[in-house]
Structure formats: C-alpha cells, structure tokens
C-alpha cells in the first residue's frame with residue numbers, strides 16, 4: 330500500500346481516521362518514508378495540541394510486594410529485582426513528594442500503587458492524598474493508578490480526576506504476559522472510570538515481542554473505549570524479570586508508535602530506547618513524565634550498570650506501569 334502521509338494527515342483532520350490496514354502500513358513503511366511519517370505526525374500534533382507538552386509526575390505510593398505476575402514488571406510476584414519495597418506512604422509523605430514535581434512544572438500528579446486493586450481503606454488513603462495535593466494547589470490534576478477498580482462508585486471515591494489502569498498488553502498475548510489478571514480486567518477499570526465521570530487513562534508497552542497487528546489492535550481498543558490519555562512505555566528488560574535481555578526496539582520503531590490523536594505520554598524507557606531521538610519524539614507526542622519512573626531512574630546512575638546493553642547509552646532499572 331502506497332500512502333502519501335502528508336495528504337493522509339489532512340484527511341485525518343477532516344475526520345477520516347487511519348484504518349487498521351493504514352496503521353499497519355505506517356508501522357511497516359520502508360525507512361525512506363520515515364521523514365514523511367514524522368512530518369505528518371508532527372503536523373497533526375501541532376494542529377491538535379500546538380507545541381504544548383503536559384508534564385506529569387509520578388509518586389510511587391506503594392512499591393513492590395505485588396501479588397500479580399506481569400512479566401515485564403520488576404515489582405511482580407517472585408521478582409528478585411533490586412527495587413524498593415514499601416507499603417503505603419502517608420498522605421503527608423505523598424503530598425510532599427508531589428510538591429517536588431509541581432515545583433518542577435508538573436501539572437498532573439500520578440499516584441501509583443503496586444497491587445491488584447485497592448481495599449476500601451486504600452481508596453480512603455488515595456482520597457486523602459488527592460485532597461492534600463489539591464489543597465496545596467487546586468489546579469493540579471490528580472491521577473490514581475491503583476490496580477483494578479470495577480465500580481464507578483469506587484473510582485469516584487478516590488477523589489482523583491483521572492484513573493489509570495495497568496499497562497495494556499495485546500489481548501492475544503495477554504495470558505502469556507500475565508497469568509493473574511486478564512485483558513478484560515483492564516477494560517473493566519477503564520469502563521468504571523468513564524462511568525464515574527473520570528478521565529480514563531491506559532498505557533501501552535512495546536518491545537515485548539508484539540506484532541504490528543498487536544499494536545494496532547490494542548490502540549484501536551483503547552480509542553474505542555474512550556481512553557483519553559495513553560502513556561507509551563518502551564520495555565526496559567530489567568534483570569530479575571522474564572523479559573531480561575530482550576532488546577527489540579529501535580528509535581525509529583518507537584517514534585512510529587507515537588501518534589497525536591489523543592494525549593500521548595512518553596513514559597518509561599524513553600531515555601533507553603529513543604536515545605538521541607527524544608527531542609524528535611516531542612514533536613509527535615504531547616505529554617511526558619518528569620523525574621524518575623516507578624522503579625527506574627530517568628537518568629543513568631553508576632550503580633545501575635547491570636542493565637546496560639552492549640551499545641545502549643542510557644540504562645535504567647525497572648519499569649513503570
């Protein structure tokens with residue numbers, strides 16, 4: 330399929346979104362098409378979001394100790410990865426950490442807890458954290474990423490404005506990637522967020538051996554579900570997880586998965602996989618995380634050399650969801 334990406338971008342603005350076969354053609358296009366694809370995507374991004382970049386800041390309110398077994402995650406059941414393990418931060422501790430991100434320019438704070446889902450007490454903790462952050466600056470958006478939430482009333486009680494579900498993995502491969510929850514569990518959380526009037530957010534992770542069809546199917550599902558923000562994670566193959574040693578991504582592949590139809594947030598692994606192309610990625614994506622990720626640092630540190638692959642300049646330790 331030969332596509333003029335410049336003309337196609339104009340049709341997208343007129344309401345004709347890419348079909349599945351066109352999205353597949355974009356992912357598989359030859360290297361000679363790469364500049365045209367980037368230019369078309371950047372043009373779309375500027376039409377929809379101008380040159381703004383939304384800054385997000387993660388507060389890891391509960392770390393490690395997760396009973397789930399997502400193969401990409403250093404906090405998973407049985408992981409011997411060297412990550413921090415602690416139970417819930419107090420609301421004051423979470424607010425104090427959030428202020429560091431806000432002082433750095435973040436307009437959204439993401440409260441992230443490991444685990445399958447919150448208890449009633451956990452929902453109260455998150456609500457207190459959200460209220461504390463809002464009390465300091467009511468313009469800050471608070472996002473809760475606290476595992477599976479299956480009822481709108483529970484989602485509402487978090488006092489968050491956005492509810493994020495764990496990273497979306499392709500439906501076809503989801504049982505190989507995780508045996509303790511299903512693709513439909515994630516869909517249920519997105520639905521609960523939407524029914525509660527919260528903004529649904531659900532991320533994508535690439536680099537785990539997925540096919541182009543898997544990526545297109547997953548993104549199509551997220552769009553059909555009304556997901557308003559899509560963090561795109563690039564696999565960091567952390568030692569101690571089953572994904573250790575998996576280095577499938579190139580900067581070009583990472584860039585092609587980013588698209589400006591919704592809020593696309595460049596998430597974990599950007600330093601490692603986009604490398605010198607990070608500024609280029611922000612001509613396409615419109616949102617990113619400030620500071621460190623859940624179990625990894627945003628910048629290389631000497632003690633983290635164990636993850637450094639032979640020719641990769643930006644190591645990190647783990648993965649965000």
Ligand code: SF4
Pocket residue numbers: 395396397398399402403404405406442443444445495496650
């Ligand atoms: S991605 Fe979330 S649910 Fe899965 S193992 Fe990690 S912390 Fe647990």
